[in-house]
Structure formats: structure tokens, C-alpha cells
Amino acid sequence: MNKIKIYLSAIILLITCSVRADEGMWLLQLMQEQHSIDMMKKQGLKxxxxxxxxxxxxSLKDAVGIFGGGCTGEIISPEGLILTNHHCGYGFIQQHSSVEHDYLTDGFWATSKDKELPTPGLKFTFIERIEDITDLVNKKIADKEITETESLSREFWGKLAAELHNQSDLKEKKGISPQVLPFYAGNKFYIIYRKVYSDVRMxxxxPSSIGKFGGETDNWMWPRHTGDFSMFRIYAxxxxxxxxxxxxxxxxKTTKHLPISIKGINEGDYAMIMGFPGSTSRYLTVSEVKQRMEASNAPRIQIRxxxxxxxxxxxNASDKTRIQYANKYAGSSNYWKNSIGMNKAIVDNNVLGTKTEQEAAFxxxxxxxxxxxxxKVVDQIDQAITSTQPLTYQRTCLSEAFLMGxxxxxxxxxxxKMKEAIEEKNTAGIDSLKDxxxxxxxxxxxxDYDHEVDRQVAKTLFPLYAEMVPSSEHPAIYTVIAQEYKGDYNKFIDDMYDNSIMSNQENLDKFLKKPTVKALDNDLSAQYSKSTLDKFQELNKLMTPLQDELDILHKTYIRGLGDMKLPVPSYPDANFTLRLTYGNIKSYSPRDGVHYKYYTTAKGVLEKEDPTNREFNVPAKLKELIENADxxxxxxxxxEMPLCFLTNNDITGGNSGSPVLNENGELIGCAFDGNWESLSGDINFDNNMQRCINxxxxxVLFILEKLGGCGHLINEMTIVQ
Structure with a gap:
């Protein structure tokens, strides 16, 4: 048996032994393989x-799934009722909203099933089966069917997933989507069969004054008073x-739904979270952490x-624009503030010092x-980072400004294509391309697009990018601006936004009436788009061999860290696959003289109320309910009315909406955020500071019943008193 297999066997055998119970995003299938959950039982699991x-x-995993494309949701009734976060459902709530039906402001309550709203594009995904295919992948490498580098490529994962699915007993089942992924940087591989439902209704x-109460001011902060939930239903x-x-x-008709406990919680009670954490980087070197701070977070903060x-x-100037850009703004600001907090927490929590000690021990x-x-591996990683650092910075600036901004x-x-059709006098091709x-x-x-708002964004980001990136690395469109517009960004942008073929329907109709090569060649929007895409592809081409080298080095480094920690097991970085984290309900003390208790109550809503600030508006009906203690x-x-609570569970983005379960597997809450002091947690877990806000x-039930008038939904649920 080689060292890789020894290492992986040790992980399986020791997955719950000799580890801090509150650290780790554990793979459920490994727990099943070794049939031991002693540490969890010591914490209180029954x-x-x-x-x-x-x-x-x-099992419990059958009541948990992927909500949309980046959150977790749980089934809370036998009739496919989903609970997730308000911020997870936000884009879909916004999708249904208009000035006439402003569900973002007013809320939405389907008082019967026939009033539930079909939501195009929304999917809910269950995990059907997980299989270990490590030996198969290693054999392909040994037999030289693929290289070690190819085994870490998305292209290989996709081909292997299709190949194995075609051989499985699930190939004829509806909605099955196979996925192959590496774990422990490619030291282990699994195929995950997912079952995807596409008829999901709101x-x-x-209202956002409950679901987003506190807005960006309170985001990532404790104490919290945000009723961050929404509900959807799966149809089949x-x-x-x-x-x-x-x-x-x-x-x-679901095979499993979560019973709901309203018995109450206390500090120290067992709590576990099952969900789909998106991405962590717990095994970075010092140089890689610095790169994250300087080449990713810093430019993201500035541009966003x-x-x-x-x-x-x-x-703020228009309700129409507010509704159009609500989800875009929320999505942008969430990781803008996360990047700010992460850079601060890396310094405050001495993450670089901890990583330096780890490298010395290694x-x-x-x-x-x-x-x-x-x-040799850490020095080799550092050398590769020296080469990737400027490229990573440039790519972040380009992506944030032009590809996403x-x-x-x-x-x-x-x-x-149209130019080619015109030159070839292909009338049928021209007519087809007009559509x-x-x-x-x-x-x-x-x-959800406003041309004038986007024009102002462009006038802000074009000169900002020019200041941040050396002129020698600018996309070719900057040469056009310098030569034809004498460096006047506003003049160029106005020309592009006014006169491009796609600027407005009038321009488009005029072009389609008489398509010409000259009009195509002169289109500024196409020139701009091509130049930024060309620059992005150029950066990717330079980075790909360096990233391939880093992938192999990480495989060695993470295997070595695992060897060093034995018999204490290591858990794999999060990669949006099903994980379980366990711990306890717990308060914390972030600074000298400051102690945060483990829960908040509704009275804090009125203490924060500010009618002049949209983030802290309180609906009149909710205010009445709180004042009357109804x-x-x-x-x-x-x-008092409990609102939010803290646990020391190990979570990250993607866990939003995850069920928080007690020792009996009963639902006690819904995870929705991390705390400001531990935003370095994706890189380094701090047992004293890491908290999950739930x-x-x-x-949830109080709002449903008293404010939403949705007692029929509560009647669907299994309530444990």
C-alpha cells in the first residue's frame, strides 16, 4: 500500500477522532464508511x-439540497416545501417584482397552492448517490491514459462523469446529473449523482425590511436582527x-422532511449544519495568502x-431602478464587504503568522x-506565486471592471458572422442573423437593465481601470480612446452608448434594414468587447501552465500536511459538495471588554429602527406585534421573541440557507451569515472567533403566522414542542 492510500485510509478510519469538534466541513460518505461518530455523540448527538x-x-441528507446555483435549502414538509434564506431567494423574488407588484418591499405570501408562483430558471438539487472513484482515476494515471495534470482538469471530470453515468443503473432516470470532483487537491475523487427538479415555485x-433588515450595514455583523428566510416548493x-x-x-411527495423543534435552545446545546459550502482555501501558503489579499481582494474592493x-x-433616485438593480447590488456588495473583512481579519487574527509557523513545522x-x-514544495509554490501575482491582479481588475462591472x-x-454573410452576399444567412x-x-x-445607469458605471470604471493597471497591459480599446478621442473617456463612452448597433432599438432597426460591413467595422461596443475578451484570454493563456504547476504542487503539499497531522485527520477544502459540520450554540468575546451573548430578540428590531434609513425600516404590522408582545x-x-442565534459551526458561502439541527436532527434554525471577526475563516479556522449566524x-414561524397569514404552511410541517 503506497503512502497516498495509507493517508486516505487513516482519514477514513479516524475522521471523528482527536479533532476539535467545531472545526471541519466533513464528507458524509466518509462518516458512513467508518461507522463511527463518537466525537459527535460526545458533543451531544443522539x-x-x-x-x-x-x-x-x-437519511437526513435526503431533506437537504442545492437551492438555485449557490445556496442550500431544506425540505420542511411532506409536500416539497423548501426553506432557504431571503438573500438566496432574493434574485427570484426580484424576478417576480415590478413597481406594480413590489414583492421586495411588500413581501409575498401565497395563501394557497394555486397562488404559488412558477419561477423560471430556479432549480432544486438533491444528492442521489456518492461513489468513491479514486482507484479508477489513479489507474488511469498509472496506465498513462491521462496525465496527473489532466486528472485535475474540468474537461477530464466531465468526460469521466458522462462515461460512468452511461454505465450506471441511473442512466435512464429523469433529472440525474453526474459530477466528478477531486478532493484533497486530487488525492481522492468521487462521482456525485445529483437529481435536479426544475419546477420550483415561490x-x-x-418584505425586505424583515428579510434584509440591517442591509449592508449589518451584513457580516453581530448582533443581528435579520429575518433572512424565504420559502419555495418543488413540483413534479x-x-x-x-x-x-x-x-x-x-x-x-418527499421521502424525507425535517421535523421542526420549537422547544427552545440554550448555550452549549449540540448543533450541526448540513449543506453545500462553496469554497475554502485552508491549505494556502503564506505567499498565497498575500496574493489573495493583494491581487484579488484589494482590486475587488476598489472597483466594486x-x-x-x-x-x-x-x-435611491428611482423605485424602478431600485427594483431592477436590487439583486445586482446585493450580489456585488456581499463579497465586496467580505473582501474588506477578510483582509482585516487576516491581519487581526495573525493568519500570516499562523501560516508561517505551519510551514516551519512542515x-x-x-x-x-x-x-x-x-x-521543496513550499519554495516551489512561492516561486510559482511570484510569477502569477501580477497576472492574477490584472485578471481581477479586468474581470471586475469589464466582465462583471x-x-x-x-x-x-x-x-x-454578419460581416461574412454580407461579403458573401448570403441573403438567407443575413436574414437568419437578423433574428x-x-x-x-x-x-x-x-x-433589469438601464442603459443610462450602465453608462455612468462605464464612465466610472474605464478611468479607474486605467489608473490601476499599467498602460502597457491595457486592452486594445484604450489605444482607440487615446488616438481617436484624445483620451476623453466620457466622449468615447457616450459615442459607444449612443451610436453602437445595440445601443437602442432605433439603431438596431436602422442597421437591420440595410446591414453594411462599414457599420459592423465601426461598432464601438463590439470593438470594446473583443479587446477586453482578448486580454482576458491572453492572461488565461499565460496563467494556465503556472496554475497547472500549482495544482500538482498543492496535491503534494496537502498530502504532506495530512501525513504530518496523523493520527489527527484532515478534511478537504469546501467545493460546493454536501458536508456536515458540528459544534455547539456558543457566545463569544471579540475584543477586550466586549462579550456577545448567543441570541438576539425582537426588541432589538425596535432599538435599531430608523425611519429615515431604508436598511432599518420596520413594517408597521411587525412593530405592532412586537410592541404588543403578540x-x-x-x-x-x-x-420575548427569539430572533437570531450563534453557533461555532464551520461554514462558508454556499452554506447560506443550510438547516441548523439539534441533537435529534430537528430543525432549530437556518444559517445565513458569518461574523465579521472571522472573515479570514475561509483561509484559517479560528476556534475562538469563528461563529455562524443563524x-x-x-x-420564521412567527412571521409566517402572524404577519404573513400562512398558517396553512405551518400545518404542513411536523412541529415538535
Whole structure:
């Protein structure tokens, strides 16, 4: 047995031994393989391992899935009712909103199933099966079917997933989507079979003054008073299988749903979270952490901050614009503030010092083991980072400013096809492309786009990018601006936004009436789009071999760190696959003289109320309920209404919406945020500072019943008192 297999076997055998119970995003399938959850039981768990994950039967994992494309949701009734965060459902709530039906401001409550709203594009994904394919991948490498570098490529994962799915008993099942992914930097591989439902309907969403109470001011902060939840429902065909929307579809009869506990919680109680954490980088070197700070976070902070100022001013001036850009602004600002907090926490929590100590210990271990690969690997990573640092910085600036910041882009490929058709006098081809031009125009000028707002964004970001990136590295469009517009960004942008073919319907109609090569060649939007895409591809071409080298080095480094830690097991970085983290309900003390208790109550909503600030508006009906202490069965013994609570669970982005479960596997809350002091947690876990901010399920039920008038939804649920 080689060292890789010894290392992986040790992980499987020791996954719950000798580890801090609150650190780690653990793979459920490894817990199942070794049939031991002693550490979790010591923390208070009363379930058995097969209750958590059972590949041959029903378990808790069957009530948890991927909501949309980047969050977690849980099933809370036998009829496919989903609970997730308000911020996870936000884009879909916004999708249904208009000035006439402003569900973002007013909330939405379906008082019966026939009022639930079909939501095109929204999917819910269950995990059907997980299989270990490490030996298969290693054999392909050994037999020289693929190289080690190819084994870490998305192209290989996709081909292997299709190959294995075609050989499996699931190939004829509806909605099955196979996915191959590496774990431990490629020291282990799994295939994950996912079952995707595409008819998901909106059921309930509180107004943003509840679901986003505190807005950006309170984001990542504690104490918190945000009712961050929304509800949707899965619909299926007559056989309970995935199907596109059809009026004849019915609510999915789920095999598992989570019972809901309103018994209450106390500090120290067991708490576990099951969900899909998106991405962590716990095994970075010092040089890589510095690169994250300087080449990724810093430019993101600067560019997004500038763009958000433009959007916020426009949103404050118009309800129409506010609704159009609500989801875009929220998505941008979330990781803008996260980047600010991460850079601060890296310094405050001495992450670089911790990483330096880890590298010194690793080098000592490598020398003791007389392992040359381990001895050299950190220096090799550092050398690769020296080469990638400027490229990473440039790519971040380019992506943030042009690929994500400015929305107005015209596909030069479409224009090239039209040019070719005109030159060849291909009348049929020209007529066919006219339809494509109109479709592209409609995609650009969709209901959530404002050409004038985007123009102001462009006028802000074009000169900002020029200041941040050396002129020798600018896309070619900057040469056009310098030579033809004498460096006047505003003049160039106005020309592009006024006169490009896709600028407005009048311009498009004029072009389609008489398409010419000259008009295509002179189109500024296409020139701009092509030049920024060319620069992005140029940077990627330079970075690809360096990244391939880093991938192999990381595989060695992470294997070595695992060897060094034995018999203590290591957990793999998050990669948006199903994980379980466990710990306890717990307060914390972030600074000298400051102590935060583990829960907040509704009285804090009124303490924060500010009618002049949209972030802290309180709906009149909620205010009345709080002032009258009209909480029904959901109040604490002292009459107060619990709102949010803290646990020390190890979570990150993607865990938003995850169920927080007690020792019996009963739902006690919904995870929605991390705390400001631990935003370096994606890089280094701090047991003293890391906290998960959760919405108390009793507040969810209180809002549903008392404010939303949705007692029928509560009647669907299994309530444990």
C-alpha cells in the first residue's frame, strides 16, 4: 500500500477522532464508511451514523439540497416545501417584482397552492448517490491514459462523469446529473449523482425590511436582527419525477422532511449544519495568502466600491431602478464587504503568522521523514506565486471592471458572422442573423437593465481601470480612446452608448434594414468587447501552465500536511459538495471588554429602527406585534421573541440557507451569515472567533403566522414542542 492510500485510509478510519469538534466541513460518505461518530455523540448527538447519511436508505441528507446555483435549502414538509434564506431567494423574488407588484418591499405570501408562483430558471438539487472513484482515476494515471495534470482538469471530470453515468443503473432516470470532483487537491475523487427538479415555485417571502433588515450595514455583523428566510416548493410530474413547469404538476411527495423543534435552545446545546459550502482555501501558503489579499481582494474592493456608489445613487433616485438593480447590488456588495473583512481579519487574527509557523513545522517534518518532495514544495509554490501575482491582479481588475462591472457588451462573434454573410452576399444567412441580432438586443436590454445607469458605471470604471493597471497591459480599446478621442473617456463612452448597433432599438432597426460591413467595422461596443475578451484570454493563456504547476504542487503539499497531522485527520477544502459540520450554540468575546451573548430578540428590531434609513425600516404590522408582545407559542419563557442565534459551526458561502439541527436532527434554525471577526475563516479556522449566524426557526414561524397569514404552511410541517 503506497503512502497516498495509507493517508486516505487513516482519514477514513479516524475522521471523528482527536479533532476539535467545531472545526471541519466533513464528507458524509466518509462518516458512513467508518461507522463511527463518537466525537459527535460526545458533543451531544443522539442519532446514529446511518441517520445522517445512508446510501441504501433514507437519511437526513435526503431533506437537504442545492437551492438555485449557490445556496442550500431544506425540505420542511411532506409536500416539497423548501426553506432557504431571503438573500438566496432574493434574485427570484426580484424576478417576480415590478413597481406594480413590489414583492421586495411588500413581501409575498401565497395563501394557497394555486397562488404559488412558477419561477423560471430556479432549480432544486438533491444528492442521489456518492461513489468513491479514486482507484479508477489513479489507474488511469498509472496506465498513462491521462496525465496527473489532466486528472485535475474540468474537461477530464466531465468526460469521466458522462462515461460512468452511461454505465450506471441511473442512466435512464429523469433529472440525474453526474459530477466528478477531486478532493484533497486530487488525492481522492468521487462521482456525485445529483437529481435536479426544475419546477420550483415561490411560496413566501417577507418584505425586505424583515428579510434584509440591517442591509449592508449589518451584513457580516453581530448582533443581528435579520429575518433572512424565504420559502419555495418543488413540483413534479404524476410519478414524482423531475419535469419542466406544467400546470398539471403537483407538489413533490418527499421521502424525507425535517421535523421542526420549537422547544427552545440554550448555550452549549449540540448543533450541526448540513449543506453545500462553496469554497475554502485552508491549505494556502503564506505567499498565497498575500496574493489573495493583494491581487484579488484589494482590486475587488476598489472597483466594486466605485461601481456600487453609482448604482446606489441611481437606486435611491428611482423605485424602478431600485427594483431592477436590487439583486445586482446585493450580489456585488456581499463579497465586496467580505473582501474588506477578510483582509482585516487576516491581519487581526495573525493568519500570516499562523501560516508561517505551519510551514516551519512542515519543513521540520519533511526533513525528519527525509522526503525531498515535501522539503521543496513550499519554495516551489512561492516561486510559482511570484510569477502569477501580477497576472492574477490584472485578471481581477479586468474581470471586475469589464466582465462583471459594465453590462453593455456586443458579441463581436455575431457581428463577424454578419460581416461574412454580407461579403458573401448570403441573403438567407443575413436574414437568419437578423433574428439573432434582435435576440441579443433583447437579452442586453432586459427588464433589469438601464442603459443610462450602465453608462455612468462605464464612465466610472474605464478611468479607474486605467489608473490601476499599467498602460502597457491595457486592452486594445484604450489605444482607440487615446488616438481617436484624445483620451476623453466620457466622449468615447457616450459615442459607444449612443451610436453602437445595440445601443437602442432605433439603431438596431436602422442597421437591420440595410446591414453594411462599414457599420459592423465601426461598432464601438463590439470593438470594446473583443479587446477586453482578448486580454482576458491572453492572461488565461499565460496563467494556465503556472496554475497547472500549482495544482500538482498543492496535491503534494496537502498530502504532506495530512501525513504530518496523523493520527489527527484532515478534511478537504469546501467545493460546493454536501458536508456536515458540528459544534455547539456558543457566545463569544471579540475584543477586550466586549462579550456577545448567543441570541438576539425582537426588541432589538425596535432599538435599531430608523425611519429615515431604508436598511432599518420596520413594517408597521411587525412593530405592532412586537410592541404588543403578540408572539403566540413562539415566545421565550420571559415573553420575548427569539430572533437570531450563534453557533461555532464551520461554514462558508454556499452554506447560506443550510438547516441548523439539534441533537435529534430537528430543525432549530437556518444559517445565513458569518461574523465579521472571522472573515479570514475561509483561509484559517479560528476556534475562538469563528461563529455562524443563524435565524431562529421560531421567528420564521412567527412571521409566517402572524404577519404573513400562512398558517396553512405551518400545518404542513411536523412541529415538535
Amino acid at each position: 442519532l446514529d451514523v446511518l441517520d445522517l447519511y445512508n446510501p441504501n436508505g433514507v 411560496v413566501a417571502a417577507p 410530474d404524476a410519478n414524482g419525477e423531475p419535469a419542466d413547469y406544467d400546470a398539471s404538476n403537483t407538489p413533490l 466600491g466605485a461601481r456600487q456608489e453609482v448604482l446606489k445613487a441611481a437606486m 519543513l521540520k517534518f519533511a526533513r525528519e521523514q527525509n522526503n525531498e518532495a515535501y522539503q 459594465i453590462e453593455f457588451r456586443t458579441s463581436h462573434l455575431l457581428l463577424d 439573432s441580432f434582435q435576440k441579443v438586443f433583447d437579452r442586453i436590454h432586459n427588464k 408572539y403566540g407559542q413562539y415566545a421565550l419563557p420571559n415573553g 435565524l431562529d426557526i421560531r421567528y
